Amino acid sequence: MTDPEFRSAFHGHKDVLYRFAYRMTGSAAAAEDVVQDCFLALWRNPAAYDPGRGTLRAFLLGVTRNLLLKRWRRERPHDDPGDDTRLCPPADLEVRERAEAVAHAVQSLPPLQREAVILAEFEDMPLEEIARATGAELAAVKSRLHRGRQNLRRCLAPLLESKGETYGTR
Amino acid sequence: MEPDDDLQLHELLREWEAPNALPSLDGRVLGRRVSWWRFLLTGQIRVPVPVGLAAMAALIAMGVLLARDRGRVAVPAPAPESARAIFNLKDFQPVENARVRVIRSACANR
Numbered sequence: 001m002t003d004p005e006f007r008s009a010f011h012g013h014k015d016v017l018y019r020f021a022y023r024m025t026g027s028a029a030a031a032e033d034v035v036q037d038c039f040l041a042l043w044r045n046p047a048a049y050d051p052g053r054g055t056l057r058a059f060l061l062g063v064t065r066n067l068l069l070k071r072w073r074r075e076r077p078h079d080d081p082g083d084d085t086r087l088c089p090p091a092d093l094e095v096r097e098r099a100e101a102v103a104h105a106v107q108s109l110p111p112l113q114r115e116a117v118i119l120a121e122f123e124d125m126p127l128e129e130i131a132r133a134t135g136a137e138l139a140a141v142k143s144r145l146h147r148g149r150q151n152l153r154r155c156l157a158p159l160l161e162s163k164g165e166t167y168g169t170r
Numbered sequence: 171m172e173p174d175d176d177l178q179l180h181e182l183l184r185e186w187e188a189p190n191a192l193p194s195l196d197g198r199v200l201g202r203r204v205s206w207w208r209f210l211l212t213g214q215i216r217v218p219v220p221v222g223l224a225a226m227a228a229l230i231a232m233g234v235l236l237a238r239d240r241g242r243v244a245v246p247a248p249a250p251e252s253a254r255a256i257f258n259l260k261d262f263q264p265v266e267n268a269r270v271r272v273i274r275s276a277c278a279n280r
Contacts, residue, residue: 010199018191032195039199102186121183149179159182 001046010039013057016123017064023118024068026107038064054132061133065115072111105155113148120145
């Protein structure tokens with residue numbers, strides 16, 4: 001990979017990787033560290049990216065995701081990132097702004113649900129690309145996304161109700 | 171689940187905006203890539219403290235041993251066999267104070 005190619009990749013994808021890492025961790029410093037490590041990994045071993053297996057964005061998101069999961073496991077050695085049974089608590093509207101409540105709800109999701117929700121809802125990525133980035137089957141991504149949305153509806157029910165809809169009636 | 175639910179949730183989620191990467195990231199990523207020859211000239215490596223201390227102790231010990239060896243008087247090596255065979259009779263000098271001890275033979279005491 002030449003220097004101009006690397007610069008182009010960096011400027012083209014740094015924001016999406018940063019937003020993804022920021023939403024996954026809730027920390028600007030952690031997001032910056034992870035994105036830096038991701039691009040340095042690309043610089044050191046550009047041959048790891050195979051254009052035949054997907055877009056560069058999906059590849060870089062996959063690297064970022066692995067770094068985030070590694071960090072998550074280091075910080076919570078006894079928690080399973082694939083544990084889908086965890087439910088996030090309802091948002092406390094009295095103490096939180098709406099955006100803050102949404103951020104808290106997303107960050108309360110189990111990691112595998114969280115990454116699927118972030119990439120689909122915030123980055124508008126197609127499911128196939130999410131599957132490539134996360135190294136999962138398409139069906140697994142759909143399932144995680146479905147459970148993540150269910151979890152968020154439960155968590156953000158007070159906010160959804162305040163918009164004039166009744167939660168849980170369907 | 172109805173599509174309306176997804177749309178409503180989607181709109182609500184979008185209220186949480188995440189910032190883009192800070193300019194400091196550019197320096198951290200683009201500034202840290204160096205070619206191998208530039209790394210040899212300007213690169214830095216992190217060395218764990220125990221390894222650094224051990225390396226420093228080894229260097230000091232080596233320096234002390236070298237300095238001690240230089241201070242010693244050189245002992246000439248024994249001459250090889252070929253050199254011993256070549257000698258000159260001029261090297262043989264008369265003895266100045268010869269103490270001669272006469273031992274009488276058993277026959278003389280009789």
